[in-house]
Amino acid sequence: MILPALPPEWKTALSLAWSLYIAVLSIWIVMQKRAPVSTLSWILSMALLPYLGFGIYYFFGPQRLKKQRIKRLRSRAIAHAPADLALVRDRAEEAPHTLRQMAALGTATCGLPVSSATGVQLLSGGAAAFDAIFEAVAAAQDHVHLEYYIYEPDRIGTRLAELLIERARAGVTVRLLVDALGSKRIGRRFMAPLREAGVHVALFHDSRIGRRLRPVTNYRTHRKIVVCDGHTGFTGGVNITDEEDARTRPDAYHDVHLRVEGSAVRWLQTTFLEDWAYATGEQLRDIDAQLVRLLPDIEPGPIPVQIVTSGPDNPLEAIHRMHVSAIHAAQERCWLTTPYFVPGEPALMALTSAALRGVDTRLLVPRRSDSLIVSAAARSYFDELIAAGVKIWEYKARMLHSKTLVVDDHCAMVGTANFDNRSFRLNFEVMAVVYGPELARPLAAQFETDLHSAAPVRAHRRQPFWRRVGEAFARLSSPLL
Numbered sequence: 039m040i041l042p043a044l045p046p047e048w049k050t051a052l053s054l055a056w057s058l059y060i061a062v063l064s065i066w067i068v069m070q071k072r073a074p075v076s077t078l079s080w081i082l083s084m085a086l087l088p089y090l091g092f093g094i095y096y097f098f099g100p101q102r103l104k105k106q107r108i109k110r111l112r113s114r115a116i117a118h119a120p121a122d123l124a125l126v127r128d129r130a131e132e133a134p135h136t137l138r139q140m141a142a143l144g145t146a147t148c149g150l151p152v153s154s155a156t157g158v159q160l161l162s163g164g165a166a167a168f169d170a171i172f173e174a175v176a177a178a179q180d181h182v183h184l185e186y187y188i189y190e191p192d193r194i195g196t197r198l199a200e201l202l203i204e205r206a207r208a209g210v211t212v213r214l215l216v217d218a219l220g221s222k223r224i225g226r227r228f229m230a231p232l233r234e235a236g237v238h239v240a241l242f243h244d245s246r247i248g249r250r251l252r253p254v255t256n257y258r259t260h261r262k263i264v265v266c267d268g269h270t271g272f273t274g275g276v277n278i279t280d281e282e283d284a285r286t287r288p289d290a291y292h293d294v295h296l297r298v299e300g301s302a303v304r305w306l307q308t309t310f311l312e313d314w315a316y317a318t319g320e321q322l323r324d325i326d327a328q329l330v331r332l333l334p335d336i337e338p339g340p341i342p343v344q345i346v347t348s349g350p351d352n353p354l355e356a357i358h359r360m361h362v363s364a365i366h367a368a369q370e371r372c373w374l375t376t377p378y379f380v381p382g383e384p385a386l387m388a389l390t391s392a393a394l395r396g397v398d399t400r401l402l403v404p405r406r407s408d409s410l411i412v413s414a415a416a417r418s419y420f421d422e423l424i425a426a427g428v429k430i431w432e433y434k435a436r437m438l439h440s441k442t443l444v445v446d447d448h449c450a451m452v453g454t455a456n457f458d459n460r461s462f463r464l465n466f467e468v469m470a471v472v473y474g475p476e477l478a479r480p481l482a483a484q485f486e487t488d489l490h491s492a493a494p495v496r497a498h499r500r501q502p503f504w505r506r507v508g509e510a511f512a513r514l515s516s517p518l519l
Contacts, residue, residue, distance in 0.1 A: 153304070160481060180268070374457065449473055
């Protein structure tokens with residue numbers, strides 16, 4: 039069957055409609071004022087996929103989110119800042135001037151000042167992290183707050199749920215915030231006993247269509263936060279899943295987590311409560327009465343710590359800037375561990391510049407990650423990194439999930455952010471920056487231990503042509519990963 043040709047006036051009308059469609063959508067995308075490469079990629083996809091492209095952009099395209107700060111919380115937290123800052127000034131001579139500037143950068147970009155801790159403990163492996171978290175939750179007397187990207191209803195998730203139920207029945211206020219997409223396997227049946235016991239459970243960015251005028255499917259809370267009684271906190275890469283526990287699965291992810299005690303925990307608390315208010319719409323009505331319990335008075339500790347947050351509600355990309363600033367500040371060593379390595383131009387330039395000026399620059403990534411396209415994109419950067427002097431290892435024992443950075447003996451970072459555009463720009467992330475040797479030395483020791491289970495990536499590595507082509511094309515998608 040041959041379709042009749044369209045009349046000339048119809049062709050003209052369709053051409054004008056198509057041109058208007060592209061023009062309007064291009065203006066819409068351009069007005070987002072995103073990176074030029076990302077903007078052009080979206081415009082091109084919209085032009086090549088007229089209706090499908092619009093649907094993809096509508097559901098997954100960039101948009102500005104607004105998340106209000108709870109001023110009363112921050113005011114009380116900041117009231118403690120002078121004592122912590124006095125401690126930092128006392129130790130200022132021990133740290134290079136560039137790191138002091140980096141601390142100022144963190145405050146300027148996310149609004150959280152340098153604080154202090156009475157203790158920081160690096161927890162290697164999910165088993166160690168779970169044991170420490172369970173112990174702290176069991177000892178809580180006033181409140182327990184948890185925020186996770188992935189919470190699975192498996193063995194470890196069920197054990198934690200039982201503990202939360204026990205604490206809630208004992209009169210402890212328990213709030214559990216999980217990402218609706220990352221924790222999609224948690225259903226009503228799993229949550230019912232929690233709610234019946236008095237545990238407050240909420241979903242971050244419900245992914246069901248129709249819940250918002252424009253879906254926010256692409257914007258997830260990737261944070262892992264636990265706060266017990268306002269003075270003990272945890273953050274890092276470990277989610278609540280058996281995939282992180284070697285006692286349950288021999289192929290469990292290799293990961294690290296951080297336990298923090300002291301006044302720095304108030305900023306993990308503030309981050310959680312602002313996320314809770316955003317996700318639930320609650321204003322924490324009795325917040326004035328709760329402040330003393332939520333942010334108890336804690337004496338400054340000897341360890342300077344800065345909690346840094348970032349997300350699509352803040353265009354300053356605080357965690358991205360802190361990574362780049364720390365790498366530029368490195369004088370002797372710069373050791374980065376990340377499961378997903380897709381750097382933007384500033385981060386790539388910082389790493390290669392550090393190596394070129396003689397800094398011992400190392401990168402540890404998994405040999406096989408759970409994303410083939412991200413792994414291929416990461417390998418596309420290896421040749422230029424190695425040419426600049428960066429030493430690269432691929433962790434081959436298991437899936438590497440740690441997200442850490444060690445700079446000299448003066449700075450160490452443990453957090454939830456991967457070294458890629460998604461973490462730096464799209465996800466809600468959190469990171470602890472510890473200034474001084476208290477975390478830098480054990481984290482450097484952990485890095486060297488991990489190298490025993492890794493293989494170095496050699497210069498001039500031989501690869502089949504099809505693999506080199508695949509890596510090159512995967513790199514093209516870097517701005518969207």
